[in-house]
């Protein structure tokens with residue numbers, strides 16, 4: 262007998278037929294939230310399940326979001342606005358009804374008009390870029406800090422205490438300042454602030470973020486990896502050993518600064534691994550998984566640079582806990598993220614692709630049964646500049662300001 266899976270995206274989503282134990286044309290077996298044994302069952306599904314490749318309906322507002330304070334204008338400073346994540350904040354905020362940019366800083370580009378640094382945003386009415394030392398924060402309520410790690414701790418320390426801050430750098434992500442020193446090569450420059458920093462993986466830390474003054478926005482790789490793994494570790498569905506992560510990033514992940522390794526000639530038509538066994542996101546990911554497991558978790562993590570502008574894929578190989586099936590992993594993630602607007606479990610044979618999330622704040626993921634018994638493969642994709650940086654930062658600041666978490670973030674991916 263044939264199985265019928267429901268997909269949802271136009272050409273891709275017509276009813277698919279698969280052999281009894283798998284998806285046609287594929288050795289791996291994705292775990293669809295909706296796998297029907299008989300085609301006639303389709304008619305009995307709730308309408309919202311039809312035409313969606315996701316495990317849950319899209320919600321306008323995230324659960325528990327406070328009511329918007331209509332009309333309030335919240336004044337924003339973007340530090341490092343001449344970089345990629347800074348520009349992405351500016352692009353996204355163009356559609357935010359309550360956040361208005363008052364201050365924008367740069368280093369080498371201080372003094373320039375933003376529209377000449379980023380001509381794609383020339384239509385926006387924005388202040389001139391200034392050096393941080395010349396910025397006036399007295400009329401500012403909140404800050405997106407988009408500066409390189411290492412420079413950020415001292416700068417944040419010098420900012421007035423009335424400001425709410427989302428820091429996109431790695432400077433406040435590691436709770437243990439000795440671990441920070443070990444991985445970042447210098448001692449922490451604002452240890453007194455580290456204690457108040459809240460790690461901003463929005464979907465999993467929402468309640469802490471709401472009350473925070475300083476949020477450490479997660480790294481892009483850690484976002485794409487922890488969103489699937491933390492719930493599975495917490496529920497003890499996977500073993501804590503032999504977690505292997507193969508991850509790939511677009512070049513914008515390295516920032517806008519000129520670097521020989523990021524020249525077109527070095528990157529085009531190729532892929533290369535870097536930071537093998539030593540990437541500074543290892544302790545960040547292990548911190549999140551260790552918290553979830555309540556015992557030390559170690560990982561194998563190898564990032565790769567891809568010849569693409571944006572996008573990030575993490576392919577994660579895990580061993581199942583005793584008695585657990587890959588379907589259990591899928592079902593657990595599905596229920597964890599059921600009411601989430603920005604994290605989506607794909608159905609059936611839909612494979613998460615970076616090109617389907619680029620420009621959006623979505624994380625798409627799916628779970629596959631490995632051909633080796635007792636193992637599963639998880640694929641998770643994000644846009645490194647949006648969910649991996651500026652989009653998640655906006656989710657966090659919305660929460661910190663008591664606004665709906667999705668405010669200004671309700672746009673769809675750019676495709677093709």
Ligand SMILES: NC(=O)C1=CN([C@@H]2O[C@H](COP(=O)(O)OP(=O)(O)OC[C@H]3O[C@@H](n4cnc5c(N)ncnc54)[C@H](OP(=O)(O)O)[C@@H]3O)[C@@H](O)[C@H]2O)C=CC1
Pocket residue numbers: 340341342343344345346347366367368369370371393406407408409410412429430431479480481513514515516517518645646649650
């Ligand atoms: N790119 C990504 O995908 C992600 C990045 N991040 C993190 O976000 C932060 C920003 O990244 P990104 O936008 O890519 O970086 P960029 O290199 O593109 O931008 C860096 C910004 O910081 C400014 N700057 C550099 N040095 C100093 C300094 N000493 N004092 C003051 N300002 C300075 C630059 O100004 P100017 O251009 O004028 O010199 C620029 O505005 C980094 O910590 C990064 O690790 C986090 C997640 C994902």
Ligand SMILES: CC(=O)N[C@@H](CCC(=O)OP(=O)(O)O)C(=O)O
Pocket residue numbers: 410429430431479480481482510511512513514515516542564566
């Ligand atoms: C492609 C590339 O170079 N990516 C960056 C990660 C970007 C990011 O998330 O960096 P932070 O932890 O500093 O915020 C890297 O591997 O260092």
